Amino acid sequence: MTINExxxxxxxxxxxxxxxxxxxxxxxxxxxxxxLIDASAKSDDKLIKGCQSxxxxxxxxxxxxxxxxxxxxxxxxKGIISLLIRVMNDQPAKEIAEQELYFxxxxxxxxxxxxxxxxxxxxxxKQMKMYAxxxx
Amino acid sequence: xxxxxxxxxxxxxKIRADFPILxxxxxGKPLIFLDRGASSQKPNxxxxxxxxxxxxxxxxxxxGVYNLSQRAxxxxxxxxxxxxxxxxxxxxxxxxxxRGTTEGINLVANSFxxxxxxxxxxxxxxxxxxxxxIVPWQMACEVAGANLKVIPINDLGELNMTxxxxxxxxxxxxIAVMHVxxxxxxxxPIKEITAFARKRGxxxxxxxxxxxxxxxxxxxxxxxxxYVFSAHKMYGPTGMGLLxxxxxLLNAMPPYHGGGEMIETCSFEKTxxxxxxxxxxxxxxxxxxxxGMAAAVDYIEEIGxxxxxxxxxxxxxxxxxxxxxxxxxxxxxxxxxxASVISFLIDGAHPYDVGAILDKLGIAVRTGHHCTxxxxxxxxxxxxxxxxxxxxxxxxDVDVLVAGVARAARMLT
Ligand SMILES: Cc1ncc(COP(=O)(O)O)c(C=O)c1O
Numbered sequence: 001m002t003i004n005e006x007x008x009x010x011x012x013x014x015x016x017x018x019x020x021x022x023x024x025x026x027x028x029x030x031x032x033x034x035x036l037i038d039a040s041a042k043s044d045d046k047l048i049k050g051c052q053s054x055x056x057x058x059x060x061x062x063x064x065x066x067x068x069x070x071x072x073x074x075x076x077x078k079g080i081i082s083l084l085i086r087v088m089n090d091q092p093a094k095e096i097a098e099q100e101l102y103f104x105x106x107x108x109x110x111x112x113x114x115x116x117x118x119x120x121x122x123x124x125x126k127q128m129k130m131y132a133x134x135x136x
Numbered sequence: 137x138x139x140x141x142x143x144x145x146x147x148x149x150k151i152r153a154d155f156p157i158l159x160x161x162x163x164g165k166p167l168i169f170l171d172r173g174a175s176s177q178k179p180n181x182x183x184x185x186x187x188x189x190x191x192x193x194x195x196x197x198x199x200g201v202y203n204l205s206q207r208a209x210x211x212x213x214x215x216x217x218x219x220x221x222x223x224x225x226x227x228x229x230x231x232x233x234x235r236g237t238t239e240g241i242n243l244v245a246n247s248f249x250x251x252x253x254x255x256x257x258x259x260x261x262x263x264x265x266x267x268x269x270i271v272p273w274q275m276a277c278e279v280a281g282a283n284l285k286v287i288p289i290n291d292l293g294e295l296n297m298t299x300x301x302x303x304x305x306x307x308x309x310x311i312a313v314m315h316v317x318x319x320x321x322x323x324x325p326i327k328e329i330t331a332f333a334r335k336r337g338x339x340x341x342x343x344x345x346x347x348x349x350x351x352x353x354x355x356x357x358x359x360x361x362x363y364v365f366s367a368h369k370m371y372g373p374t375g376m377g378l379l380x381x382x383x384x385l386l387n388a389m390p391p392y393h394g395g396g397e398m399i400e401t402c403s404f405e406k407t408x409x410x411x412x413x414x415x416x417x418x419x420x421x422x423x424x425x426x427x428g429m430a431a432a433v434d435y436i437e438e439i440g441x442x443x444x445x446x447x448x449x450x451x452x453x454x455x456x457x458x459x460x461x462x463x464x465x466x467x468x469x470x471x472x473x474x475a476s477v478i479s480f481l482i483d484g485a486h487p488y489d490v491g492a493i494l495d496k497l498g499i500a501v502r503t504g505h506h507c508t509x510x511x512x513x514x515x516x517x518x519x520x521x522x523x524x525x526x527x528x529x530x531x532x533d534v535d536v537l538v539a540g541v542a543r544a545a546r547m548l549t
Contacts, residue, residue, distance in 0.1 A: 020163075020496045028489075028547060052504045052519070053488040073518060074486035075548060076493075112492070118504075119488055 003095050006087045007103035014107040027079030034082040037071040050120030053077045057124050059131045065090050066132050077119050096132035145443035154179035155528050165498025168533050173318050173524030174502050175368045185431035186424045212423050215430035222433045224354040229412040233421050236377035237345040238268040240364030247389040249276030257282040258307040263289045264317045267507040269343045293320040293469040311340045315347035319506040320469025321477030330359040350475045352441040355380050372432030376425030393418035444527045448476035451525040455534045464545050468520045479520035485548035487521045493544040
């Protein structure tokens with residue numbers, strides 16, 4: 001699936017939730033399931049320091065595509081990371097660099113990507129795109 | 137034990153009606169504002185005083201020959217008098233208007249530092265300080281080649297006074313400590329510190345940012361050499377604050393910023409400086425801010441510090457008991473003498489997650505390191521969730537918080 005197809009799929013899945021509570025339950029669940037980065041691989045060069053929560057991001061080029069793994073010490077942050085990875089993982093570098101991520105706004109989680117939250121997510125998205133841009 | 141139903145001495149209904157923002161919503165829920173520690177909300181009395189000033193009295197101060205400028209100057213200087221009374225300073229020229237606590241500390245670190253800090257000297261701060269009482273001293277130490285020393289804390293989150301006494305020596309040039317901790321709530325024994333320092337001739341700067349909304353401050357009784365705070369944490373406007381300094385010290389210190397207002401005569405060869413307080417107030421001041429801050433003082437004094445402290449103490453004890461009943465919850469900061477700040481953690485849940493869920497319930501709390509990163513590192517925690525109460529909070533607010541925290545704990549663990 002393309003980045004936009006996956007984004008639309010997620011928006012569709014989230015349309016079944018009536019309230020934020022169910023949404024958060026779902027995201028927390030995703031967060032708990034996200035494969036962790038091995039503790040030994042949580043080196044400082046992979047660390048994105050947010051003021052609130054910390055995020056680790058690892059990227060590997062595979063052909064023209066990029067594979068991401070990531071982790072966070074906060075579970076809601078981690079759940080959102082899991083969605084971002086679902087959208088961007090194993091996609092062509094050019095697509096990752098260029099596609100707009102509209103699903104976050106559409107599923108009502110925009111506040112988690114605002115600079116005032118300072119949870120590392122915004123920087124993580126920037127780094128994912130920058131990594132892809134270098135490859136593209 | 138929970139004392140009898142709170143609010144003795146404060147008319148909570150009237151007080152809540154004074155704060156228009158308290159009847160708004162957040163995320164579709166009635167706003168429960170528990171973040172006075174970061175910034176308090178503002179009563180109509182403050183908003184209107186500033187509004188009125190802009191509508192009827194505004195002109196630049198200390199410069200116009202015309203009546204309007206005179207009236208603006210009178211109000212501005214009347215605000216200084218109000219602030220002098222608020223902290224019981226000996227002279228009104230010991231009251232320097234600043235942009236806030238941060239600017240006050242930078243002013244002293246810079247000006248005092250340039251004059252008195254030499255290579256090998258020591259500046260003594262504490263382990264619980266806010267970044268704004270750490271970084272300016274680090275900068276001053278770097279310039280002078282001086283060293284920053286840190287008073288440790290005990291397990292309850294209180295200053296280790298034995299260590300403090302041992303750390304003071306002939307190299308110590310200034311001691312800078314907070315009056316009330318924004319992260320732990322601890323009220324520090326300032327008089328004990330100043331008494332110890334006085335005998336050795338060492339000046340003490342007190343960061344009063346969290347103290348002024350809660351405790352009646354008497355700088356002469358405290359014997360503080362410098363006392364700094366921000367208006368916005370005590371029901372006043374943002375961008376406004378105060379530096380109190382003892383006359384002799386302020387006179388001996390060089391100016392911080394150069395510009396208009398702070399000069400006596402200015403020529404390209406040599407400038408002579410104005411007297412206190414103007415020497416430290418370069419440029420057009422925040423006139424409306426000063427008037428707003430004075431209005432906040434009038435507001436606090438009308439309710440009474442005693443009544444406010446009692447009301448907040450009730451919320452602190454009530455909230456602490458209720459929160460402690462949540463199994464997985466740990467209170468961070470258990471000082472015996474504490475202001476109305478409750479920091480806590482839920483086992484297995486990150487503060488960010490707890491805060492994000494509370495936000496959806498309309499509850500505004502602070503999460504994170506509260507600008508005291510070294511303290512959080514010392515405690516080996518990523519941060520805390522912090523509820524801090526103001527005069528307008530109620531036991532019902534606490535009940536909503538406790539229910540919200542319990543819900544967050546269920547969702548996250
Ligand atoms: C103890 C303490 N010191 C200093 C500050 C900084 O105050 P301001 O940002 O108003 O300068 C704060 C506020 O966050 C504080 O709580």
